[in-house]
Amino acid sequence: KMQNTPGISATLFRALGRNGINVIAIAQGSLELNISVVIKNESLKRALNVIHDEFFLSTYKELNIFIAGIGLVGSSLLKQLQNQSKVLFDEHNLKVNLMGITNSRRMLVRSKAIPLDQCKEILKNEGEKADISSFAQKVRKMNLRNSVFIDCTADATVASVYGSFLSGYVSVVAANKIACSSDYEYYLSLKNMASERGVRFMYETTVGAGLPIIKTISDLILSGDRIYKIEAVLSGTLNFIFNELSAELPLSKAIRKAREKGYSEPDPRIDLSGTDVVRKILILAREAGYRIEQKDVEVKKFLPDRCFEGDLNEFYKHVEELDAEFESKRLEMVKQKKKWRFFATLDRGKASVGLVDVDQDHPSYNLEGSNNIVLLTTERYKELPMVIKGYGAGAEVTAAGVFADLMRVVNV
Amino acid sequence: KMQNTPGISATLFRALGRNGINVIAIAQGSLELNISVVIKNESLKRALNVIHDEFFLSTYKELNIFIAGIGLVGSSLLKQLQNQSKVLFDEHNLKVNLMGITNSRRMLVRSKAIPLDQCKEILKNEGEKADISSFAQKVRKMNLRNSVFIDCTADATVASVYGSFLSGYVSVVAANKIACSSDYEYYLSLKNMASERGVRFMYETTVGAGLPIIKTISDLILSGDRIYKIEAVLSGTLNFIFNELSAELPLSKAIRKAREKGYSEPDPRIDLSGTDVVRKILILAREAGYRIEQKDVEVKKFLPDRCFEGDLNEFYKHVEELDAEFESKRLEMVKQKKKWRFFATLDRGKASVGLVDVDQDHPSYNLEGSNNIVLLTTERYKELPMVIKGYGAGAEVTAAGVFADLMRVVNV
Incomplete structure (x- = not known):
């Protein structure tokens, strides 16, 4: 009536x-x-x-998700979504539909929601050959309300098609660092497109996994605060290695241990070179309002260039030659009650990464295991910075961060 | 066409x-x-x-705000909104209209936006006698889209009318702790009403001012994490007092200093009794999913009952009698390299507040000045907790937290 x-x-x-x-x-x-x-x-x-x-x-909202990458993070996310589906529906009137899924081999976009618990088999059985551009076209064509593309890969090709989603009114939630840490122009064009289309481009988990870092910076900036300084330990791998160093475990062995525990990349030099940390400080600097490129970040390497040439065997040989030198430096530091931390720093727009020795009073002195820490000095958090600390990697916490980004897309 | x-x-x-x-x-x-x-x-x-x-x-969104309380926090918020209005409009297509304003004396609701920079004079000249219930009725009647009531008071009567706003499709952003820390039933009814009406009830700044504490807990819970333990220093006043204690500055003088610096309430016993901290841990416990009332929080007072009877002069006299005892305890602590922290703790649903001595390795050992710290131990942040630290009070940072809540109402 x-x-x-x-x-x-x-x-x-x-x-x-x-x-x-x-x-x-x-x-x-x-x-x-x-x-x-x-x-x-x-x-x-x-x-x-x-x-x-x-x-x-329609007494409830629907969120239609399309996911790329079903490795550790992607799988954790699907599991969290499955476990929480009842809570989301009962308490938040939200139904999450998995409408598409792709990995590097196969892809599938369906007009009916794919059951979360069977999606891997269904992809295997019903999927066609993967092609991220045509995946994006299919998603756009479906033209569903509240559509989100979730990038749980670390793939540059996947990162290159975000524009195609955003321009088609599909939000993008990325755990993949590449788009946000590539050319500033590309990053900016994605932000602008999202804003014009009224959709979201979110990437909280690209720095510090599930820690609330990017949204905190973004909230501060939006309310008119200014970020003067960011000091951060953003590599769990490097922090683990420097925490492990001891008389019994010289640098070369600590690196091997990080590799064995799965903390480092198969080629640990990707971590040791600081490239990953450069990408992260770049993302934070941009969020803080600075127009900055990767080449603007000063990198102070703590290993000589020869370590980064040749194969892995040569690498370990070179590091072993350095073990004694690092050990004597370490003993000196212990005497001074100092510790090594691999810091990323943004100081009034100037970004750098490198090894720093911190004393007992520094908040990062007791930074355990592979933890991350971020210190924000702003116009309002001036004499004492805001500090956020915790696991900076791991499938579960990263997936939880992606989950939180998803909820913001539908404003739950 | x-x-x-x-x-x-x-x-x-x-x-x-x-x-x-x-x-x-x-x-x-x-x-x-x-x-x-x-x-x-x-x-x-x-x-x-x-x-x-x-x-x-309508190429832009409008956010219509109605604000109660234009003291330090309210004024800071209005200033931040004014300073950011161009950015909000240019970069986020958002226009914020101040449509109503009230303090304890006068109130004004207008059909045309009130200029932010003149609102205090306009309220003084054009306002009628304040009455929060009739203020709420006026706001409801206006029936504007994206309406938000902002409570920057610490008033119980104001907190009692949230239901009237929410049921009228008006979101509520509270810096006022009272509603969230009163009867669980009332708190729950407000949450449910907001959810049913599709509006927001937000209160990030009730704990830790602008620190991202409540939204972090809420995001974790939503994604299926479980909060096992919260350990937090939530009283800047008490932390300041215990940081100031020294041979030259005994307890009674440290309390006076906190009073003089404006860190404590006019009657510092409101801080010293831990009531404020009880309210805060209650809010965090509820956010973590525990159904808990104020009487369930165990309070371990560090001052004897006689200090809380009688007037302020008697109070200071009683504390002076305790100065020597506290000083000898303090010297003992210094010897053991320990410090006093006034902790609020939630341990698997059981909440308590009281003075704890922490050793050098504890993250709160170096908690400077009047800072707050929160440690979250969850299913996912298990062996090492997530830590958030920074100013837990202050008009500017609190206003910035309210600002962030406002932005979430319109999903900016």
């Missing part, structure tokens, strides 16, 4: 318009008992579904 | 419906050149405004 109930026609026409169904003619009698619309025949079935959903089903 | 442009009628009817204008009859010709609607005469003017706004102005 429409009589005296404002909003019925709004609901009807909003649902039709949102789904791309053009209304040719309308008639509503003054008794407000019925309303008629004329549409094209080809839109008929869709219109009936849309109207049915809108009036009889 | 409506032809082949899906969504025109949706926009029209959504705008009318949202503004409570009932459509009696509709006619749209099949050429799609015009559309006619029949409405009641009394709605005519409003309908014209609504349609004009919707089609010719």
Whole structure:
């Protein structure tokens, strides 16, 4: 009954318009008992579904997700979504539909939600050959409301198609650092496109995994604060290595241990060179409002160049030659009650990464294991910085950070 | 031109419906050149405004705010909003309108936005006698989209009318601790009402001012994490006092100093009794999913009962009698390299507050000045807790936290 109930026609026409169904003619009698619309025949079935959903089903919001990468982080995320689906529906009126999935080999986009617990088998059985561009085209074509593309890969090709999602009104949640730490122009164009289209581009987990770092900086900036300084330990791998150093465990062995524990990349030089940390401080610097490129970040390497040439065997040989030197430096530090920390620093727009020795009073002195820490000195947090500390890596905490980003897309 | 442009009628009817204008009859010709609607005469003017706004102005979102309390925090917030208005509009397509304002004496609700820089004079000149219930009624009646009531008071009466805002589709952002730390039933009813109405009830700044504590706990819980333990120093006043203690500055003098610096309440016993900390740990415990009342929080007072009886002079006399005892305890602690911290603890659902001595390795050992610190031990942050540290009070940082809550209401 429409009589005296404002909003019925709004609901009807909003649902039709949102789904791309053009209304040719309308008639509503003054008794407000019925309303008629004329549409094209080809839109008929869709219109009936849309109207049915809108009036009889939609007491809840739907979030349609498309996920790339189902390794450790992606799998954890799917599991968290599955475990929380009842809570999300019961307490937040939110239904999350997995509508598409791809890894480096296969891809699948379906018009019906893919069961979370069987998605890997379904992808294997029903998926076609993976191609991220055509994946993006399929997602755009579906034109579903509240669509989000989630990038749980570390792949540059995947990062290169974000624009294609965003311009098609699909939000992007990235755990992948590449897009945000590549050319500033690309990063900016993605931000602008998201803003123009009214969708979200989020990447909290690219720095510090699930720690609330990027949203904190972004909130501060938005309210008019200014970030003067960021000091951060952002490499769990490097922090682990420097925490492990001892008379019994020289540098070369500590590196091997990090490798064995799965903390470092297969080639640990990717961590030791600081490249990963450069990307992270770049992301934070940009979030803090600085227009900065990767080449602007000063890198103070703590290993000589020869370590980064040749193969892994040569690398370990070179490091072994340095073990004694590092050990004597370490003993000197112990005497001075200092510790090594691999710091990323942003100081009034100037970014650098390198090994720093900190004394007992520094908040990073007791930074355990592979933890991360971020110190923010701002106009408002001036004499004493804001400090955020905790696990900076790990599938579960990273997935939880992606989960939180997803919830912000639908404002839950 | 409506032809082949899906969504025109949706926009029209959504705008009318949202503004409570009932459509009696509709006619749209099949050429799609015009559309006619029949409405009641009394709605005519409003309908014209609504349609004009919707089609010719609304390239941006509007956030309509109503603020109670224009003391330090409220004034800082208004200033931040004023300073950021250009950024919000240019970069986020957001226009923030101050539509109502009240303090304990006067109130004003206007149909036209109140200039932020003149609002205090305007309130003084044009305001009527303050009454928070009738303020709430006026706000509800205005029935504006994206309306938010902001409570920057510490007033129980103000906290008692949140339900009236929320049930009228007005979001509530509170810096006031009272509603969230009163009866669980009231707190729960507010949460549920916000959820049912699709509006927001936010209160990040009730604990740790601008530090991202509540949203972090809430994000963790939502993704399925479980909070096992919260250890926190949540009273800047008490932390300041215990940091100041020295041979020259005994307890009674440290308390006086906190009072003089404006860190404590006029009657410092409000801080010393731990009541404020009880409220804060209650809020965190509830956010962590525990159904808990104020009486369930165990309070271990560090001053004898006689200090909390009688007037302020008697209080200081009693504390002076305790100075020597505290000083000898303090010397003992120095010898053991320990420090006093006033902790709030939640351990698997059991909450308590009291003085604890921590050793050098504890993250709160170096907690400077009046800072706050929160340690979260969860299913995922298990062996090493997540740590968040920084100013836990202050007008600027609190206002920035309220600002961030506001942005989440409109999902910026």
